[in-house]
Amino acid sequence: MSARRRLWGLLRKESLQIWRDPSALAIALLLPTVLLLIFGYGVSLDARNVRLAIVVQEPGPLATQFVAGFARSPYFQPVLFAAIQDAEAAMDRGDAQAIVWLQSDFARAANAGGAPVGLLVNGVDANDARIIEGYVQQVWAGFVAAHGGGVISVQPRVRFNPSVSSRDYLVPGLIAVIMTLTGALLTALVIAREWERGTMEALMVTPVAMREILLAKLLPYFVLGMGGMAGSVAIAVWLFGVVLHGSFWVLTAASALFMLAALGMGLLISSVARNQFVAGQIAIITTFLPAFILSGFVFDIASMPRAVQIITHVVAARYFVSILQSVFLAGDVWSVIAPNAAALALMAVIFLVLARAIARKRLD
Amino acid sequence: MFARVLALLVKELLAVLRDGRSRAVLIGPPLLQLLVFGYAATFDLNHVPMAIYDQDHSAASRELVAHFAGAPAFEVVARLTSDAGIDRLIDSRQAALVLLIDARFSRDLLTHRPARVQAIVDGRNSNTALLIEGYANSIINDFAIGWAGSHGGRPPEAVLVTRARYNPALSSRWFIVPGIVALLTQVVTLLVVGLSVAREREAGTFDQLLVTPLRQIDILLGKGLPGLLIGMIEASAIIAAALWWFDVPLRGGVGALYLGLLLFVVSATGIGLMISALAATQQQALLGTFLFMVPSIILSGFATPIANMPGWMQTLTLLNPMRYILVIVRAVFLEGAGMATLWPQYWPMAVIGVAGLAAAGWLFRKRTI
Amino acid sequence: MPPATEPAPAGEAVRLVALSRAFGSGKLRVAALDAVSAVAASGAVTGLIGPDGAGKTTLMRLICGLLRPDHGRIEVFGADIAGPRATAAMQARLGYMPQRFGLYEDLTVQENLDLYADLRGLPPDERPGRYGELLHMTGLAGFTARMAGRLSGGMKQKLGLACTLVRAPDLLLLDEPTVGVDPVSRRELWEIIDHLTGTAGMSVLFSTAYLDEAARCDAVLLLHQGRLLGAGPPEEMTAPLAGRVFATPVPAPARRHAQARLAAMDGVIDAVIQGDGVRLVLARAPTAPSLDGHALTAVAPRFEDGFVARLRGDDPPPARHLPADPPAPREDGAPVIVVEHLTRRFGSFVAVRDVSFSVRRGEIFGLLGANGAGKSTCFRMLCGLLPASEGRLEVAGFDLRRAAAPARGQIGYMAQKFSLYGDLSVRQNLRFFAAAYGLRGTSLRDRIDWAVGEFDLAPMLGGNARDLPLGFKQRLALACALMHQPRILFLDEPTSGVDPLARREFWRRISLLAESGVTVLVTTHFMEEAEYCDRLVIMAQGAVLAAGSPDAIKKNAGGGDGATMEDAFIAVIEAAATARAA
Structure with missing residues (x-):
């Protein structure tokens, strides 16, 4: 009875404070949507309009046919050169990302079979280089098939993202990274703020229980965080056109679990630090870069060394990225969702229990 | 001052x-x-889990599979015997690539017709998907050129010889x-x-x-x-x-x-x-x-x-x-x-x-x- | 130590038994409380008195269960409070107002009250009545819709109190409720407390660094550096001094010099400026009716005399060399600091309103007022830290905001809270400030040696400034401000929180500096320190309410001969309020 009234009083107080403090609203609602907008446009791994230098040392009908394949491709902006030295110079200047080199005996060798076509890519950005290589392979395979076929024809079939557009998988990942930030920042600062302003002391000598204080902190920010989440999903679906294949409710439930874990981590940081500055510093070091690099959002976890893979298990964003990518691109794949959701739930419980254990009703 | x-x-x-x-x-x-x-x-692929559905069961198909098994980029985690398992493996992320070797693979090879291989890739991470395709293509090409060399037959008119400047191993x-x-x-x-x-x-x-x-x-x-x-x-x-x-x-x-x-x-x-x-x-x-x-x-x-x-x-x-x-x-x-x-x-x-x-x-x- | 089962004697609110608590770890572990045993009676006001760092806040937090003692035991109304259940039971009977009042500044007065009513479980049907009572008592009835952050210091203090009292507690703990609050509000707070103990029978524990408040308590616990120096009714502390406290009138120009001379004399425990003369505490009853040519009039001892006497352990300080005769009267030449019609706005809020004054060379000039009166804003404009919205100001012929850097070399500045680089050692702080003022080579080393000798910093030279006791911090901050021998000295709240001995030492130095021709501008909210100023202005709500010498201000305010600066201040503030109401 009085416990419920206490909780109600605290909740009302938190909500009023959030409502009157524009920074909390900004962190929860504005920050994720603005970041998602910027990053959604800014982050793409699809190579388009690759500046391709084509060296044709001896023009002929066969060479023309070969070059035509590149001109038709949406991926390339071909520029013709007569000498390999000129093309290499263009690459050094940064004007060409790759060079396709047809030597002077191309027509003759092709008639005999196995004419070598040189492909020279700038390997500095290895990922870009590999993707360009793949595109060139496609054009080449088309040429070979048109001239009587090769030894083996590979029919690629991409499940879930047939256009292989990177935005469709990067945007869900970005949501996870951004919400990690938001969740931790929101709560990391709020408890520390009470310590700093001396109000925590006044709270703690009232009959209120620590779990009531924590709960009252958690609930309003949970609602706020879910609001930010909804805004992000809306942007992803309606602005970036990422199709949600799975069900809305699975997405909501998974987001709720993740939000609990992220807020729980913030509460934990906040309880440990008791000082907004230190809490903020810890939140920054432990959230952004790990979520960016270790969540599988851009860098594939399976390709990391074993030791690093183990480390990724403590990053909550990792599980959420996995769920989001499946729910958005594949649908309700329970074999992916169930274990990841369980991991999120476990993390949420651990963070909240730890926060509860550390935030005692005492100063020492 | x-x-x-x-x-x-x-x-x-x-x-x-x-x-x-x-x-x-x-x-x-x-x-x-x-x-x-x-x-x-890292964007490099290591130990990407893959599955193989070999419908051909010939020396040639086994050689192709051996090429994949030997590549550091891939790790063969399952061998399938029917179409049914393909989607399940991909959906649950147990495999990112399923290589389906056509039942007429070795026959086509021997008769110098294009032998068919299907690569089914998990597109949830499109970048990885593109890379997997590229890696798979390279392995299959190597195999094809090797096969043409040792078993006769006309190689394709043009072959790609790729070299990466500045970062040869990419x-x-x-x-x-x-x-x-x-x-x-x-x-x-x-x-x-x-x-x-x-x-x-x-x-x-x-x-x-x-x-x-x-x-x-x-x-x-x-x-x-x-x-x-x-x-x-x-x-x-x-x-x-x-x-x-x-x-x-x-x-x-x-x-x-x-x-x-x-x-x-x-x-x-x-x-x-x-x-x-x-x-x-x-x-x-x-x-x-x-x-x-x-x-x-x-x-x-x-x-x-x-x-x-x-x-x-x-x-x-x-x-x-x-x-x-x-x-x-x-x-x-x-x-x-x-x-x-x-x-x-x-x-x-x-x-x-x-x-x-x-x-x-x-x-x-x-x-x- | 009595066993825990022994029934508590009737009328006992708090009993402390050999209570100790230390903070930090290893070599840095410092005892905040050292074996303190004491009793606070129920239904009475017990004052917890001592300077900053004496252990008052630690003791408060121990009693309300926010900290656990290292050793010893606490009983509240006869029950040991160790263990979570006992702590919770005790907290249900307790009201605690922490420093800074524990208010949510972004909630309104009403919302703050509602929150604490919910937390303390006040039934809804009792609320209207209780709120009405509290709002009436605190005078906040007209402000229920105002944000707590926009209340004045005195109103915040009363709202904090109302939130603590929302469900009448049996034991009320108030941690430094009067810090930075103007004297009128202090007076009002005491009236409320008297009402609570008198009619409601509440027990109150009240901590303060203002020694003059001790006299209003039924009993005091005197804390210094974690030790209990004394306990009992305030009169007991002063009783032994009967017949040893005297006042001697000294005319204004020579007053400070006389005080310095008397303080250095053999057999004088304490000498401070008070009213129109010097107040003296002697080691033993005098044999002659005069001392050093000053006629002695016996006066009643007050609490501060007893406190200082106890701190000095009845041993008078070793005789120092007596200051020479006062220097020739200063020629009243052109003023060094000129302020004309100074105004500063922050948005629509006017922080300083049309302030004018001037300060002559070698003068000590005071800006007196409560927190938020506008004295710090004024001060920052003079130092060139803040541009003025309107008006003219000049320091040594420059507007420091526009003047070239070398002009700033003439001033020394001591910021509020003794701003030092906490992560740097004492020596590194001295070295840095000396170098920042352009000293180098031998002159830099000489000056550091001077500072170390003059301010007794040698034992702390290698320690971090952050870990220094407050008194040391104050000395170091003053040393840093004096490294370059400035002609003008700006001091912002230089004595706040420092113990009375350090404050005396501080004013001795400042007097000497002024005698040597340094101009001193000082802000303070300690009324009695205003007596050390040659001239001062009293500020409230951004405006100057009174200006002149301390004697003139007291006379204008209508006080008699024995009137204190505080009486004058209250009279001035009240006169201004009446004028505004009319």
């Missing part, structure tokens, strides 16, 4: 380094992150680790300067500085130089680790690299001090630093190329010093670029740095309370 700036510099360094906790924040996390991220941040670590040099240098520099003014404002010592005969420029130098110094030292340590731990080659001149780093740290210092001078409290400074740092990293070309962004956003990145240093670091490390070709990268950072510092100096006095 020099003695006063020196006194400020010594004071700043002492303030940062005498406190064990802040010393630990500056030294521990950057090196730890270099190690973890250096290994974690190791993305060579691409990422120099990027981490820039990334961590920025984080450390911002940590040192981003809060320094705000902290003194809160403690009241900034007022004390302003009433001394120190001029704006003295305070600016005194506040900026520690960031510069610590940033450069930290950058050197990270470069050393990149060279000798991750074996990234340094092909260009040290001079060109350090000129770039110096200008970069100056620009990061300028921006950091500006944020710091603008903020009334340490918390605001922290949020400001953070709000600059996150987009500057994501929109720098560190993980995803700037060339892929829409035009307006590419224009926006011209304000991001990290964009320039990434080009410089990678060009010097891998391409062996010299100072002459890097001018277009140097001067914008200098401009950003000077503008940031000037704004900070102006804000020192302008900003009150």
Whole structure:
């Protein structure tokens, strides 16, 4: 009875404070949507309009046919050169990302079979280089098939993202990274703020229980965080056109679990630090870069060394990225969702229990 | 004048380094992150789980499978005997690639007709999907050329001979680790300067500085130089680790690299001090630093190329010093670029740095309370 | 130590038994409380008195269960409070107002009250009545919709109290409720407390660094550096001094000099400026009716005399060399600091309104007022840290905001809270400030040696400034401000929180500096310190309410001969309020 009234009083107080403090609203609602907008446009791994230098040392009908394949491709902006030295110079200047080199005996060798076509890519950005290589392979395979076929024809079939557009998988990942930030920042600062302003002391000598204080902190920010989440999903679906294949409710439930874990981590940081500055510093070091690099959002976890893979298990964003990518691109794949959701739930419980254990009703 | 700036510099360094906790924040996390991220941040495929559905069961198909099994990029985790398992394996992420070898594979090969192989790829991570396709294509091509050589038959009219300049093994670590040099240098520099003014404002010592005969420029130098110094030292340590731990080659001149780093740290210092001078409290400074740092990293070309962004956003990145240093670091490390070709990268950072510092100096006095 | 089962004697609110508590770890572990045993009676006001760092806040937090003692035991109304259940039971009977009042500044007065009513479980039907009572008592009835952050210091203090009292507690703990609050509000708070103990029978524990408040308590616990120096009714502390406290009138120009001379004399425990003369505490009853040519009039001892006497352990300080005769009267030349029609706005809020004054060379000039009166804003404008919205100001012929850097070399500045670089050692702080003022080589070393000798900093030279006791911090901050021998000295709240001995030492130095021709501008909210000023202004709500010498201000305020600065201050403030109401 009085416990419920206490909780109600605290909740009302938190909500009023959030409502009157524009920074909390900004962190929860504005920050994720603005970041998602910027990053959604800014982050793409699809190579388009690759500046391709084509060296044709001896023009002929066969060479023309070969070059035509590149001109038709949406991926390339071909520029013709007569000498390999000129093309290499263009690459050094940064004007060409790759060079396709047809030597002077191309027509003759092709008639005999196995004419070598040189492909020279700038390997500095290895990922870009590999993707360009793949595109060139496609054009080449088309040429070979048109001239009587090769030894083996590979029919690629991409499940879930047939256009292989990177935005469709990067945007869900970005949501996870951004919400990690938001969740931790929101709560990391709020408890520390009470310590700093001396109000925590006044709270703690009232009959209120620590779990009531924590709960009252958690609930309003949970609602706020879910609001930010909804805004992000809306942007992803309606602005970036990422199709949600799975069900809305699975997405909501998974987001709720993740939000609990992220807020729980913030509460934990906040309880440990008791000082907004230190809490903020810890939140920054432990959230952004790990979520960016270790969540599988851009860098594939399976390709990391074993030791690093183990480390990724403590990053909550990792599980959420996995769920989001499946729910958005594949649908309700329970074999992916169930274990990841369980991991999120476990993390949420651990963070909240730890926060509860550390935030005692005492100063020492 | 020099003695006063020196006194400020010594004071700043002492303030940062005498406190064990802040010393630990500056030294521990950057090196730890270099190690973890250096290994974690890779676009190279290793041990990608794949499944094989061999409908042919011939010597030729087994040879093809052996090529895949032997490739470090792939790890065969399952062999299927029916169509039914394919989607389940992909959906549950147990396999990212299923190779389906047609029942007439060896017959077609022997009769010199194109033998058919299907590659089913998990497209949830489109980048990995493209890479898997590329890797698979390369392996199949190698097999095809080998097969044509040993069993006769007409090879395709043209074969691709791929060579990568600057990074022959196409190791993305060579691409990422120099990027981490820039990334961590920025984080450390911002940590040192981003809060320094705000902290003194809160403690009241900034007022004390302003009433001394120190001029704006003295305070600016005194506040900026520690960031510069610590940033450069930290950058050197990270470069050393990149060279000798991750074996990234340094092909260009040290001079060109350090000129770039110096200008970069100056620009990061300028921006950091500006944020710091603008903020009334340490918390605001922290949020400001953070709000600059996150987009500057994501929109720098560190993980995803700037060339892929829409035009307006590419224009926006011209304000991001990290964009320039990434080009410089990678060009010097891998391409062996010299100072002459890097001018277009140097001067914008200098401009950003000077503008940031000037704004900070102006804000020192302008900003009150 | 009595066993825990022994029934508590009737009328006992709090009993402390050999209570100890230390903070930090290893070599840095410092005892905040050292074996303190004491009793606070129920239904009475017990004052917890001592300077900053004496252990008052630690003791408060121990009693309300926020900290656990290292050793010893606490009983509240006869029950040991160790263990979570006992602590919770105790907290149900307790009201605690922490420093800074524990208010949510972004909630309104009403919302703050509602929150604490919910937390303390006040039934809804009792609320209207209780709120009405509290709002009436605190005078906040007209402000229920105002944000707590926009209340004045005195109103915040009363709202904090109302929130603590929302469900009448049996034991009320107030941690420094009067810090930074103007004297009128202090007086009102005491009326409320008297009402609570008198009619409601509440037990109150009240901590303060203002020694004059001790006299209003039924009993005091005197804390110094974690030790209990004494306990009992305040009169007991002063009783032994009967016949040893005297006043001697000294005319204004020579008053400070006379005080310094008397303080240095053999057999004088304490000498302070008070009213129109010097107040003296002697080691033993005097044999002659005069001392050093000053006629002695016996006066009643007050609490501060007893406190200082106890701190000095009845041993008078070792005789120091007596200051020479006062220097020739200063020629009243051109003023060094000129302020004309100074106004500063922050948005629509006017922080300083049309302030004018001037300060002559070698003068000690005071800006007196409560927190938020506008004295710090004024001060910051003079130092060039803040531009003025309107008006003219000049320091040594310059506007420091526009003047070239070397002009700032003439001033020394001591910021509020003794801003030092906490992570730097004492020596590094001295070295830095000396270098910042352009000293180098031998002159820098000489000056550091001077500072170390003059301010007794040698034992602390290698330690971090952050870990210094407050008195040391104050000395170090003054040393840093004096490294370059400035001609003008700006001091912002230089004595706040420092113990009375350190404050005496501080004013001795400032008097000497002024005699040597240094101009001193000082802000303070300690009324009695205003007596050390040659001239001062009293500020409230941004405006100057009174200006002149301390004697003139007291006379204008209508006080008699024995009137204190505080009486004058209250009279001035009240006169201004009446004028505004009319």
